[in-house]
Amino acid sequence: xxxxxxxxxxxxxxxxxxxxxxxxxxxxxxxxxxxxxxxxxxxxxxxxxxxxxxxxxxxxxxxxxxxxxxxxxxxxxxxxxxxxxxxxxxxxxxxxxxxxxxxxxxxxxxxxxxxxxxxxxxxxxxxxxxxxxxxxxxxxxxxxxxxxxxxxxxxxxxxxxxxxxxxxxxxxxxxxxxxxxxxxxxxxxxxxxxxxxxxxxxxxxxxxxxxxxxxxxxxxxxxxxxxxxxxxxxxxxxxxxxxxxxxxxxxxxxxxxxxxxxxxxxxxxxxxxxxxxxxxxxxxxxxxxxxxxxxxxxxxxxxxxxxxxxxxxxxxxxxxxxxxxxxxxxxxxxxxxxxxxxxxxxxxxxxxxxxxxxxxxxxxxxxxxxxxxxxxxxxxxxxxxxxxxxxxxxxxxxxxxxxxxxxxxxxxxxxxx
Amino acid sequence: xxxxxxxxxxxxxxxxxxxxxxxxxxxxxxxxxxxxxxxxxxxxxxxxxxxxxxxxxxxxxxxxxxxxxxxxxxxxxxxxxxxxxxxxxxxxxxxxxxxxxxxxxx
Numbered sequence: 001x002x003x004x005x006x007x008x009x010x011x012x013x014x015x016x017x018x019x020x021x022x023x024x025x026x027x028x029x030x031x032x033x034x035x036x037x038x039x040x041x042x043x044x045x046x047x048x049x050x051x052x053x054x055x056x057x058x059x060x061x062x063x064x065x066x067x068x069x070x071x072x073x074x075x076x077x078x079x080x081x082x083x084x085x086x087x088x089x090x091x092x093x094x095x096x097x098x099x100x101x102x103x104x105x106x107x108x109x110x111x112x113x114x115x116x117x118x119x120x121x122x123x124x125x126x127x128x129x130x131x132x133x134x135x136x137x138x139x140x141x142x143x144x145x146x147x148x149x150x151x152x153x154x155x156x157x158x159x160x161x162x163x164x165x166x167x168x169x170x171x172x173x174x175x176x177x178x179x180x181x182x183x184x185x186x187x188x189x190x191x192x193x194x195x196x197x198x199x200x201x202x203x204x205x206x207x208x209x210x211x212x213x214x215x216x217x218x219x220x221x222x223x224x225x226x227x228x229x230x231x232x233x234x235x236x237x238x239x240x241x242x243x244x245x246x247x248x249x250x251x252x253x254x255x256x257x258x259x260x261x262x263x264x265x266x267x268x269x270x271x272x273x274x275x276x277x278x279x280x281x282x283x284x285x286x287x288x289x290x291x292x293x294x295x296x297x298x299x300x301x302x303x304x305x306x307x308x309x310x311x312x313x314x315x316x317x318x319x320x321x322x323x324x325x326x327x328x329x330x331x332x333x334x335x336x337x338x339x340x341x342x343x344x345x346x347x348x349x350x351x352x353x354x355x356x357x358x359x360x361x362x363x364x365x366x367x368x369x370x371x372x373x374x375x376x377x378x379x380x381x382x383x384x385x386x387x388x389x390x391x392x393x394x395x396x397x398x399x400x401x402x403x404x405x406x407x408x409x410x411x412x413x414x415x416x417x
Numbered sequence: 418x419x420x421x422x423x424x425x426x427x428x429x430x431x432x433x434x435x436x437x438x439x440x441x442x443x444x445x446x447x448x449x450x451x452x453x454x455x456x457x458x459x460x461x462x463x464x465x466x467x468x469x470x471x472x473x474x475x476x477x478x479x480x481x482x483x484x485x486x487x488x489x490x491x492x493x494x495x496x497x498x499x500x501x502x503x504x505x506x507x508x509x510x511x512x513x514x515x516x517x518x519x520x521x522x523x
Contacts, residue, residue: 069460073484110490121493122521355456355465362462364487371523 013037022050023061023330023403024089026188029304030401038063038333047319055190056089059307059326060319065334065341065358067317071327072363077314078327079105080365082248084309087365088404089328090188096198098205100248102256102365108237113368115235116228116253119167120372124226128166132376135162136383146417148394150410155380156265163376164257169227170215181208182258185251191401209247216246228253260302261373263407265380266397267300268293270411271347273393278349285350286385292349293377298357299347304332304406306361332406334358388415419512423468425452426520435507441516442466442502452518459503464488464523466502467495468516478505478514493523 008014013021013036021037028034038061041048046063053059062068071078082103085091092098101112118124139158143149157179164182165175184204187195195201215229224234232238232249241249272279282288310325321327335357336344342352360367367373384391395412418434421444425431435444445453445466454465461484470478475498481489485504489495502516 069457069462073460073462106487110487113491117491117493121523125521353458355454356458360456362457362460364491366463366491371521 007039008036011036013040018045018048019051021045021048022053023333024050024053024056024059024305024328026055026190026401026403029403029406030399032397032399034304034332034403034406035336038330039336041330042333042337047317049319055188056091057326059089059328060321061333062327062329063333063337064339065337066339068329068331068334068358069362070317071308071329072361072365075105075364077311078308079311080109080306080308081105084311084324085307085326087306087308089305089307089326090404091326093198096202098248098251099242099245100252102252103248106364110364111237112235112249113364115238116231116249117368119226119228119231120369125371125375128163128372129375129379131166132163132379133383135159136376136379140383140387143415145415148412148414151269151391151413152262152266152408152410156262156408156411159265159376159380160258160262163261163372164254167228167253167257168215169225169229174211177208177211178254179258179262181251182254185255186259186402186405188402193401205247205251208250209243212246212250213243256367257369257372259405259407260367261369261376263302263405264297264300264373264377266408266411267302268296268377268381269391269413270393270397270408271296271299273391275347278347279390282349282381283385286382288349289378289381289385290374291351291354292381293374294354294357295347295349295351296377297359297373298335298341298354300406301332301335301357301359302406303359304403305330306365331358331361391415419507419509419514421507421511422513422515423450423452424515424517425450426518437508439507440503441468441505441507441511441514444507445502452522453502454522455503456522457503461485461488461501461504464492464501467492467519467522468500468502469496469519470498470500470505471515471517472498474511474514477510491523492519493521494519 023037041063048061080087080103082097082099086103101109161175161179164178187193216233219230220233282292305328308327310321312323314321338344360370392414394414397408398410400407421435423431431450433448442455446455456465457463485501489499
């Protein structure tokens, strides 16, 4: 399943020529076989250049924690800008690129981010807490006992979708659209899923924008209130956005608030199942929930990478990165970097420094919603421990065809009767 | 060794002797003072060691650089006297420094 990387020197990842190593291949992520290739690069070429990938073209891989930190902090040389192709290894066709603040550099990035950031400030988090608890209780209480069901479908998707609806103050009865749009945004055409072509994706984005434009028009003439649409409509740095920019920021907030937490909600159940000793530790001492949540987020790394583009030639720790080169920071690899994280391949709910992981990124683009995500996961585990002796995984999880979103489309489980 | 006083948001005060050369953040983390998360470990890359420096000490703590200012810009409750504790190096000149924690680190 998702076993730690057991070093097998005969595995292809360790024997193939270094220049052939292509860690961004989404098929390996779908097969749950991506980790050994990153482990190889950490050992033999932590700053590595893949000459050719049919989906993504050439790209650099940055695999160590400290090197990634350097890239994160040097936003002048390592740009996030959508104009260069944005923040994932996949470039959208030039004419279809979409501006959004995660894919911008200072100062515009900073100004737009500050508009939405208060939604997760301590005051609003405290407000959300009771609501999250109530919904989590409701969802868990409705689960069947003694029969197999899909944790992704029955728990992870409903909980994250309800949260998103509240953040946008989105019509609750239409909330399934939010997770649909989230999936449509991130799904590669090659995944043979719902999105058949980039034209098809643009059509779905058109529907998303039309729906949210209606909400904008309602709220722009009302007093400002703490929901993301109203905040964008009234924010000094966002009120004059082009429709395309509004679309981009909506996609960012939908995907950011959805996929990541959803996949950590699923991953946690899988890891506890695979590590019964750790689950027993947590059950015996529920005070460990906070650190268990951080460990789940590290171990899952729900966004496997973020990408930057070099704006000038640079000698980066002995490697000549050229202007225009695509630079992929493998968070998934840095989270397994043994020089920074002790015994990194093990899932340990009571780590000494559990918050040190890189899943939220670092620097100015660090995840805005990190504290909300942690709160959602914490409440889920508190309520789960209060109700169920355990959640057994009874079949292989289905993983997503993507080297950006690292997640699950299904996870068959059973709660003992 | 200089003594640094950390005051939690709830008012609990911790006076700790911290070795010269360590950061104010390390002084808290090494001594299990709650309220400073320090997720990035001291790289000025996360703003989770945010503290308010008592006015009397502000000038002695130096001026935040561009990176620190930009990270502080994203701290939920930043004020004029906000600093990142990982960017303040403990020295004899800071003996008696008082820093207060925000409601939450973000």
